[in-house]
Amino acid sequence: MTRVLTVFDPMVRLLVLAILLASVLPATGGQRDIAQAVSNGAIFLLFLLNGLRLSRDQVRRGIGHWQFLLPLAIWCFGAMTLMGKGFAIAMAPVLPPMVALGFLFLGALPSTVQSATAYTSLADGNVANSVVAAALLNVMGVFLTVPIFAAMGGGSAAELGMDGLVKIVAILVVPFAIGQVLQVRLAPWIGDHRALITWMDRLSIAIAVYVAFSAAVEQGLWARVGAAEWLVLLAGVVAMLGAAFGAAWAIGRMLALDIADRIAFLFAGAHKSLAMGAPLASVLFPPAAAGMILLPLLVYHLLQLMVSAPLASRLARRPRQAPDCCG
Template sequence: MRSLVSAIFDPMIRVLLIATGLAVILPATGDARGVVQTISNFAIFVLFLVNGMRIARADIFKGFTNWHFFLPLGIWVFGVMAMAGLGFSMLAQNGLPPLIALGFLYLGTLPSTIQSATSYTTIAGGNVALSVIGAALINIAGVFITAPLFGFLGGGAVADTGPDVIVRIALLLVLPFVIGQAVQGWTFDWIKQRRDRIVWLDRIVIAIAVYVAFSGAVEQGIGRDLSLTGMAWLVGLTIAFLLVANAGAWLASAALGLKLGDRIAFLFAGSQKSVAIGAPLAALLFPPEAAGFVIAPLLLYHLLQLMIAAPVSSRLASLARN
């Protein structure tokens, strides 16, 4: 119960609830949708510019040298989890609208989230340096891998994975990140000193992307298409996916022969999915009338991963101390 309360009061969850609630009450439709979409695109550009400024180049280069940890992590995140997402997507078609079922495939192809993976690794007494670098590398890779992987595994019929979207991803995600890396020598300390305030940039940009996506879903009747039985099916499958992600990452780290601290880093970097990449990327890949449906499993997964990570990290912390 305490985990549920703490998850609900997490700032990111509150922002997501506000964004979805606003989309239900006052969705952006017609000409307003175009204006909000433009604002969202600009915000995404700024977010990835800042990401380029705050992920240290030295950490990126260091990560490539520790291939015995990061190569299996990448295979787990973009290989095993993607295939699990495909399986859950097929299973979900029995009780969910097709676009929401497809959302499990999209969820499976997404990279790790940096902030919560690092935070819970710290609480659990794991290898924080590995967690930070691992999640950062997986996030960077996800910008290039998620869209084509999703299209290859069966999402291409809904998502725009052609040349135009590749150009949009390059202009709105890759280009600002490269610029941020280029100017990092002048901006890194300034960004680091304002880390607590800049984290709100992440939340606001994600909120705008979620608002645009759910505005389209509301206009298309997501409330009508998703019955109480369908909602229960969505929650049940998301919980099952989360359990597979956590148990699988923990067992995989054991099979690799990693030390406890490294196993903890692998667990959270391998099971925590990034709404910070997922929501903005969905705004580029899917038309507004589809995006809200597709990211529904992601938003629910994000809430549930915070709920389960709190008690798991506390339990692991006691193991790390013994």
């Protein structure tokens, strides 16, 4: 478990490889259309698998625990979106517009499923709540992230026209619904092939990142974002990550959650999902814009893994009578 939950996680290595490959051998011209078609197919598969994995019993249990889920959803889609908006405004004078807008996109995304649950387990938190909450937040994210982002982003955000709505339904909603329909029949197969399913997830995300970055590289990504801008971007992401972890822990305390539920709230509340962000960006934005908008999310994703590993270990070693570890 500890080995997987490090910056050397296979997903991180795949993302680095995708970015390097896009920088050296970007998909351009006719190749970009082929790559985009492959990416759309991979995204369809990703959400089909998500639908297959989330059982209906999990959905029912998650909805039933509204005292935990409702504040988490308000935090994730409300407060974090406002936080992202604030960082986007603060970053706008010093970063390219699409990169600054990426902070708002980051804030409007749901939590991760796999890593938030894994770190909750490592920290001896409530794994059942973490699994159900993170999964339901991702389902909600399909319907909430885009309109929230469009409303908060103003004229600089993507407008969700009929074409965009059709793409979201066809590539994200339909495969998830198919997965739910087939879930009972195929759940045993999913359980027997967890390693294969995990790699299919990772490859789908990496393909979406490669396609987005290929177009951004073609538009001069590395020339438009210089060393100074990268430092500003890193500082902004570190500040947002610190605020997210600190506030999520404080909210768990204010809600009087027990320590196991506070840990689940912490990781589900502070993590942001690249598995949702990369496909959404590729569906919503032109490829060149998608690569720029994804930059804050990619940096955040790496840093949340780096922060979560030692934090989860510290929480696991906590004295049971003194649960307050994060301030």
